[in-house]
Amino acid sequence: EPEVTQTPSHQVTQMGxxxxxxxxxxxxxxxxxxxxxxxxxxxxxxxSFYNNEISEKSEIFDDQFSVERPDGSNFxxxxxxxxxxxxxxxxxxxxxxxxxxFFGEGSRLTVL
Amino acid sequence: ELKVEQxxxxxxMQEGKNYTIYCNYSTTSDRLYWxxxxxxxxxxxxxxxxxxxxxKQEGRLMASLDTKARLSTLHITAAVHDLxxxxxxxxxxxxxxxxxxxxxxxxxxxxxxx
Numbered sequence: 001e002p003e004v005t006q007t008p009s010h011q012v013t014q015m016g017x018x019x020x021x022x023x024x025x026x027x028x029x030x031x032x033x034x035x036x037x038x039x040x041x042x043x044x045x046x047x048s049f050y051n052n053e054i055s056e057k058s059e060i061f062d063d064q065f066s067v068e069r070p071d072g073s074n075f076x077x078x079x080x081x082x083x084x085x086x087x088x089x090x091x092x093x094x095x096x097x098x099x100x101x102f103f104g105e106g107s108r109l110t111v112l
Numbered sequence: 113e114l115k116v117e118q119x120x121x122x123x124x125m126q127e128g129k130n131y132t133i134y135c136n137y138s139t140t141s142d143r144l145y146w147x148x149x150x151x152x153x154x155x156x157x158x159x160x161x162x163x164x165x166x167x168k169q170e171g172r173l174m175a176s177l178d179t180k181a182r183l184s185t186l187h188i189t190a191a192v193h194d195l196x197x198x199x200x201x202x203x204x205x206x207x208x209x210x211x212x213x214x215x216x217x218x219x220x221x222x223x224x225x226x
Contacts, residue, residue, distance in 0.1 A: 100160050103155040106153075
């Protein structure tokens with residue numbers, strides 16, 4: 001069964017460093033998303049991406065965040081200068097036109 | 113802005129018992145989703161409910177949607193230990209140009225005890 005894959009599964013970084021989280025969405029899906037979940041809290045929307053551009057973003061997705069689809073398969077989330085409060089599980093998801101989202105296994109980011 | 117509230121947030125139940133998790137949402141939403149999350153794991157899609165009166169069942173779980181009351185329920189029948197997990201409901205409209213921006217509830221942490 002097709003699935004969304006994410007790397008790395010866990011990354012530890014120092015405050016102020018740049019981090020890139022990578023995702024390979026399901027191949028025939030058209031919409032791509034990043035969500036995050038701070039430990040013990042609910043899942044929050046960060047950004048959606050469609051037709052090679054950001055289609056919607058939340059107030060969390062400020063200037064330190066960016067997304068890219070550098071080729072036909074990868075979808076990346078970059079955090080330019082990490083802060084302690086960026087520590088969370090970051091989930092990539094994709095969907096086709098039906099709207100059902102399929103989530104990857106997540107990338108746990110720990111900022112020290 | 114869509115708000116989604118679940119209750120209870122914590123649920124401890126015995127094997128073999130029935131229980132219902134409730135999900136209220138604040139404004140209209142095209143669709144309502146239920147996800148399961150095991151500790152440290154991803155979100156597994158359980159149900160997508162698209163219309164008023166929709167009912168879907170999979171094994172011991174049954175989900176329903178009442179759009180007039182803005183309420184969805186996840187009913188657990190004869191619980192077993194394997195159902196222990198956190199269950200999230202989420203709402204959101206499907207937009208052609210942006211997909212589905214989901215708003216999640218806080219989650220219900222279910223523990224099924226032998």
